[in-house]
Amino acid sequence: MRTQVSQTSLSAYRSLSTAALTGTEMEVMAVMGDGKARTRRQIADELGWRDGPTCGRCNSLVAKKALISVGEQKNPESNKYAELLQIPPKNPQGVLFQ
Incomplete structure (x- = not known):
């Protein structure tokens, strides 16, 4: 589907x-x-949050490269694997993101 968007709108979005x-x-x-x-x-x-909002925030932090995936961990209750997240080593205390 094509839509017409002005160049200034595209520039603003990209910025x-x-x-x-x-x-x-x-x-x-x-x-x-x-x-x-x-x-x-x-x-x-x-945090005392539900899974949905937490996953959304974590996914956006991964997209922003504030968190990275560092492997998987098996959940003993469900026997399923879940992705482990961590702050990247170049930013050990999250200093750039405060």
Whole structure:
């Protein structure tokens, strides 16, 4: 599907910073600030959030390269694997994202 969008609108869209974090993303980064790798479920449990909002925030932080995937961990209750997230080594305390 083609839509007509002016060049100024496209330029404005492309100039939006993905480095700026929302308040809820900052809460996730505060939990991750100790450098430990965690699953999305563990992050949700520490924040007292539901899984859906936590996964959304974690996914956006991965897209912004504020968090990286560092492997998988098996959940003993479900026997399923979950992705482990961690702050990248070049940014051990999340300093750039505060």
